[in-house]
Amino acid sequence: MIKLVYLTKAKIKIYRDDCEVTNEIYEKGLRFKHLKVKPGIDESVHIIKFEKPIEKETLKGFKNVFELNEYTILVTAKSCSACKLMSLVNLLILSAEPDSNNSITYTVLAKSNQLNEAIEKFKESGLRVEIISKERPKNTDLSQKQIRAVLTAYKMGYFCKDRKATLTEVANSLNVKPSSLEDVLRKGLEKILTSYFLDQGLIDEDDVEIYWC
Template sequence: MFGIRSKIYCPKQRYIERLLMSSSLLDVYIKVIRGDCDVTNSILRLEPGVSVTMTRVSPGRTMSSHILRINNGDPEEIKSQLLRRGVRLVRILGNNTLWVRARSCSACSLLSREDCVVIEGSPISDTEITYRLLVPGLGALRDILRSLVSSGLQPVVIKRAEHIETRDLTPRQLEVLLFAYKKGYFDTPRRISLAEMAGMMGIRATSLRDILRRALKKIVRKYLIDMGFLVDQ
């Protein structure tokens, strides 16, 4: 249906090729349907009288982090119930927030392997979740949608915007950020060091650190503006 690629690319070549095809970074919101989220399923099995809402997800290839808001119930008891139901790690943050680590669902695992950076995931029902992605061009977005469709996740693009302002990521910053993300630099624990990554990319560790710092600052700033914590000037 979609044709077969006649050429095989290494990951870094593919990143660079897509950056050359599109000078714009896409900010994309995609809704998918999945039923294999361990955290969601654990929440549904909590004892009567307990109310917990998942507010954010940070996807990983094998493990994902989740932020839960406690609407009703004792944090220690909820932590105990979640751990008994297969959640790997629960940290209590304040009186009504939990940080939870659990096995990645099919959607989180798939997206963490695609050519994109997952900024966040926001559940909207027991089976639906909306992801915000940074995608290096339309070609990468089409491939992501193909993968989601073939996995039965029923993707729907909710919003797509192109960024052309000078404060957005440069092609070099995006290349480095994608490479770091795919190699596990942002995983806990890290799967690769800054020095190892610099060697693979053929640049100095100090230069790589500076590129990453500038890129992450831009992403954090954009996120804070979108959330209403900063005013875009």
């Protein structure tokens, strides 16, 4: 028996307006190619790459600034409300990119229950939060054979209350043995249920077990 851990990759947008660095950038009307953030409880690190070489006048207004090259600076500043809270939750942060001076999008990896708990903490703190995207765990994806079997059985009414088609009839339509179809259906349905229960937070990844026969 092998127990697998399922991780969900998600993009989370949090709205806030108390980031000293992004407020300074947008107030000055500066244009940048990218801005990355490493959140911290008290201070966060910002790496900013501008579209044009940096002018000395540009650096005025930033505290604790280091010039990495003619286009890029590193700024350490007091953490905004979003970064402070993000550093306290149990999420693996892959990236953090401000969308404007009042919102920032984090790309994270986490167990589904950890992600749900983090979202609740953001809401409880009064921060507005949106899940932009969420990728299902790849290990719950159905194979083409499983998709074809489950879909055919569904369309033929195998899952209906009055069962409009028998297992043998579905198997005949797929040119496979009933015993083989039964095994494929069982594994396919297990993945569908696992994915659904994980998404709904009804089970934890630690509850998911994969048996190799």
